[in-house]
Amino acid sequence: MLQALLRRSVYAGNGPSGDLKIVRALSGALGAAPVYPLGTSTAQDCVGLTSASHEDSHRTKLGWAASWGLAAAGFTTLCSTPLSIVQAEDAASTSGEQPPAKSPLKPIVIFVLGGPGSGKGTQCENIVREYGFVHLSAGDLLRAEMKSGSQYGDMIATMIKEGKIVPSEVTVRLLQNAMAASGKNKFLIDGFPRNDENRAAFERETGIQPEFVLFFDCPEEVMEARLLDRGKSSGRSDDNMESIRKRFKTFVNQSVPVVDHYDGLGKVKKVSATRSKEDVFRSIQPFFTEFQQANLLEATQMLLDAIDGGDYEAYAKLCDEKLTAFEPEAQGHLAEGLGFHKFYFDLKKPVADAASPESLALIRPKSTISSPKVSVYGDVAVVTYVRLQQDVGSSKTGFTSAHQETRVWQRKRDGKGLAEWKHVHFHRSAAPSV
Numbered sequence: 563m564l565q566a567l568l569r570r571s572v573y574a575g576n577g578p579s580g581d582l583k584i585v586r587a588l589s590g591a592l593g594a595a596p597v598y599p600l601g602t603s604t605a606q607d608c609v610g611l612t613s614a615s616h617e618d619s620h621r622t623k624l625g626w627a628a629s630w631g632l633a634a635a636g637f638t639t640l641c642s643t644p645l646s647i648v649q650a651e652d653a654a655s656t657s658g659e660q661p662p663a664k665s666p667l668k669p670i671v672i673f674v675l676g677g678p679g680s681g682k683g684t685q686c687e688n689i690v691r692e693y694g695f696v697h698l699s700a701g702d703l704l705r706a707e708m709k710s711g712s713q714y715g716d717m718i719a720t721m722i723k724e725g726k727i728v729p730s731e732v733t734v735r736l737l738q739n740a741m742a743a744s745g746k747n748k749f750l751i752d753g754f755p756r757n758d759e760n761r762a763a764f765e766r767e768t769g770i771q772p773e774f775v776l777f778f779d780c781p782e783e784v785m786e787a788r789l790l791d792r793g794k795s796s797g798r799s800d801d802n803m804e805s806i807r808k809r810f811k812t813f814v815n816q817s818v819p820v821v822d823h824y825d826g827l828g829k830v831k832k833v834s835a836t837r838s839k840e841d842v843f844r845s846i847q848p849f850f851t852e853f854q855q856a857n858l859l860e861a862t863q864m865l866l867d868a869i870d871g872g873d874y875e876a877y878a879k880l881c882d883e884k885l886t887a888f889e890p891e892a893q894g895h896l897a898e899g900l901g902f903h904k905f906y907f908d909l910k911k912p913v914a915d916a917a918s919p920e921s922l923a924l925i926r927p928k929s930t931i932s933s934p935k936v937s938v939y940g941d942v943a944v945v946t947y948v949r950l951q952q953d954v955g956s957s958k959t960g961f962t963s964a965h966q967e968t969r970v971w972q973r974k975r976d977g978k979g980l981a982e983w984k985h986v987h988f989h990r991s992a993a994p995s996v
């Protein structure tokens with residue numbers, strides 16, 4: 563995926579195979595900055611140094627924007643009572659209460675499939691903890707909708723108990739609303755698409771294709787034992803022998819063909835799910851390495867944006883309080899702690915009024931990451947790149963400076979045990995300006 567993301571970046575001068583790779587556009591797909599806002603005509607319009615491909619700008623208009631707009635026009639109704647059209651302002655449920663914080667970024671979706679009890683939910687929790695995805699379980703969303711007093715409650719309850727598949731209008735709408743409500747752009751969609759109708763409706767309504775399908779391969783006897791065991795405490799109406807048999811049948815007849823479809827597209831990553839939870843997780847981690855690299859580049863771009871924007875709070879949030887640095891400003895000394903850097907934030911110029919030419923000198927600088935390399939060594943990562951910084955000088959003419967930067971990040975845990983990268987050390991070269 564990283565390669566695909568890099569392909570979306572600008573390659574100044576020499577075209578896609580040129581030496582100088584400028585990856586500010588990368589932030590569009592990675593989440594560092596809102597690069598593809600809704601309603602903008604092309605990706606290119608929105609990004610300073612980028613030249614998104616025609617294909618990408620086309621997809622922006624037809625796919626991503628439409629998916630975030632949640633436009634419900636043309637949504638065919640299969641339910642006896644039509645679902646009300648739920649717009650972006652509506653909630654994660656179909657009833658629509660809380661306003662979502664839509665993400666303007668390109669959504670990245672991974673479908674997580676496998677038989678009932680194969681361990682999808684268990685591994686999704688692990689992935690969320692380590693790689694920062696939003697986990698959306700179609701089954702959980704349906705159960706919540708059922709309990710919410712929705713007009714579809716009885717229908718959903720019957721379908722779940724009978725191991726049948728709820729009509730796509732309901733499930734796709736719940737997923738769309740939950741995606742929009744999350745305000746995030748990286749999703750693990752668990753237990754969906756369960757049949758071809760689910761798949762077609764999701765593709766039609768969102769325009770999103772999954773990055774890949776994570777498929778948990780597990781024999782029925784193993785799944786059966788796990789579900790019966792889960793049934794002792796889950797309170798689920800379908801964790802009993804009768805429902806389990808029906809669910810297995812539905813899985814074989816309706817869900818396996820969906821996996822076959824994606825297999826035909828080369829998108830299935832199959833995992834043997836019979837081993838311990840820890841072993842299964844170890845086997846899926848390599849599939850997420852690229853996302854980890856992407857997260858680190860995203861964090862680095864956020865750091866540069868915070869510096870350029872004079873946003874000390876955002877900067878400090880990304881940094882370890884004991885941050886060490888060799889930078890030209892420290893005159894060959896090792897700067898320790900955030901205080902040294904805060905001095906420069908306190909000096910920052912007020913924001914320019916873009917409409918006023920006199921205030922040109924107040925325009926904030928803008929940094930672009932060029933030629934990045936991300937190396938991850940367990941809980942430590944090294945990000946190296948050339949930082950191109952555009953600024954306006956006292957003579958009100960633009961100038962660019964280039965520095966080589968090496969930034970070291972350490973993976974720590976937040977209060978909820980979720981992994982987060984903290985910036986612990988950097989080294990920046992001095993550079994002549996032109």
Ligand SMILES: Nc1ncnc2c1ncn2[C@@H]1O[C@H](COP(=O)(O)OP(=O)(O)OP(=O)(O)O)[C@@H](O)[C@H]1O
Binds near residue numbers: 680682684791838839
């Ligand atoms: N690798 C494993 N080894 C042993 N038990 C496991 C393993 N993975 C999951 N389990 C247990 O099996 C049960 C089912 O797991 P989980 O809920 O993750 O499955 P699922 O695929 O999401 O099921 P469903 O589709 O029915 O929601 C849980 O009780 C879980 O703790």
Ligand SMILES: Nc1ccn([C@H]2C[C@H](O)[C@@H](COP(=O)(O)O)O2)c(=O)n1
Binds near residue numbers: 699700725756
């Ligand atoms: N796409 C989906 C997902 C789930 N359901 C219903 C039918 C399932 O048996 C039930 C439980 O799902 P799980 O928690 O096992 O993923 O929910 C559906 O109709 N369509």
